[in-house]
Amino acid sequence: MKTLFATLLVSLLSLNTAFAQTTERKDLQVFNDIADQVNRYTQLTIFDSISASVTDGRVVLSGWVTMPFKRDDIEKRVRKVEGINGVDNKIGVLPVSQFDDELRFRIARAIYSHSLFWNYAAMVNPPIRVVVNRGRVTLEGVVQSNVERMLARSLASGFGAFDVKNDLKTDAEVRESMEPRKSN
Numbered sequence: 185m186k187t188l189f190a191t192l193l194v195s196l197l198s199l200n201t202a203f204a205q206t207t208e209r210k211d212l213q214v215f216n217d218i219a220d221q222v223n224r225y226t227q228l229t230i231f232d233s234i235s236a237s238v239t240d241g242r243v244v245l246s247g248w249v250t251m252p253f254k255r256d257d258i259e260k261r262v263r264k265v266e267g268i269n270g271v272d273n274k275i276g277v278l279p280v281s282q283f284d285d286e287l288r289f290r291i292a293r294a295i296y297s298h299s300l301f302w303n304y305a306a307m308v309n310p311p312i313r314v315v316v317n318r319g320r321v322t323l324e325g326v327v328q329s330n331v332e333r334m335l336a337r338s339l340a341s342g343f344g345a346f347d348v349k350n351d352l353k354t355d356a357e358v359r360e361s362m363e364p365r366k367s368n
Contacts, residue, residue, distance in 0.1 A: 211238040214267045218243060221261040223309055227254055231288050233313040233324045234258060234275065241269035248315050252277045284316040287343055291321060294339045300332060312336055312352065319346040326353050 215238045222234050232254060234247040243262060249255050255275045263271055278284065292314050296305040304310045304327075313324040321340055327333050337350040353361075 210267060211240065214238045214241065214243070214265060217265045217267075218262050221265060222258060225254075225258060225261060227251075227257065228309070230292055230310050230313055231278075231315065233315050233322075236262070241267055242272070243268055243270070244272045244274060246274045248276050248278050248317065250278050278315070278317055281318070283319060287319065287321065287345055288314055288316045290343050291316075291340045291345075294343070295336050298335070298339060300335060314340070316345070319344075320349070321345045321347065322349045322351055324351045326355060326358055328355055330354055 215236065218236045218238070222228065222236070228234070229250065232247070232249045234245065234249070236246075237244045243265075245259065245262060249258070255273065255277055258275065259271055259273045262268070295301055295312060295314070296310065301312070304312060311325040312327065315322045315324060323336055323340055327336065333350065333352040333354060336352060337348060340348050340350075
């Protein structure tokens with residue numbers, strides 16, 4: 185009887201672990217499909233930033249876009265992904281401001297015209313995002329090294345922004361943050 189109980193318990197634990205891994209794998213597949221849908225959206229620019237998280241098929245979209253139609257279009261694209269149970273759209277629309285527009289363009293020009301960032305500028309989806317909200321600048325995305333991160337921050341300063349926040353990550357940091365997901 186003890187052997188039967190122990191075998192049943194081990195089987196249930198194995199089944200539960202397998203279910204958790206299947207759910208996590210499915211969420212990762214859904215996340216990758218969402219990322220593909222967002223990256224293929226042709227209206228997305230370096231002045232928009234979108235993030236997504238998936239838990240048990242439930243998607244939470246966040247970030248900022250420069251136009252309201254982009255928010256709606258991205259949600260429609262994400263809803264088409266197979267395996268989604270629901271979408272919570274928390275994407276904000278940046279306010280219309282001539283000052284913010286000028287700041288965006290000046291900072292983007294300063295960063296992408298620097299020779300260290302020419303290879304990024306030539307990409308279809310350049311990895312450094314310049315989000316300006318009411319004069320406050322946030323740099324988001326991925327760069328290859330800490331030197332590039334600091335240089336981008338330096339180039340973004342000095343244009344009259346109220347604040348410059350550097351949320352750029354290095355390739356190594358992104359890889360490191362993904363490791364626990366792969367090992368589970």
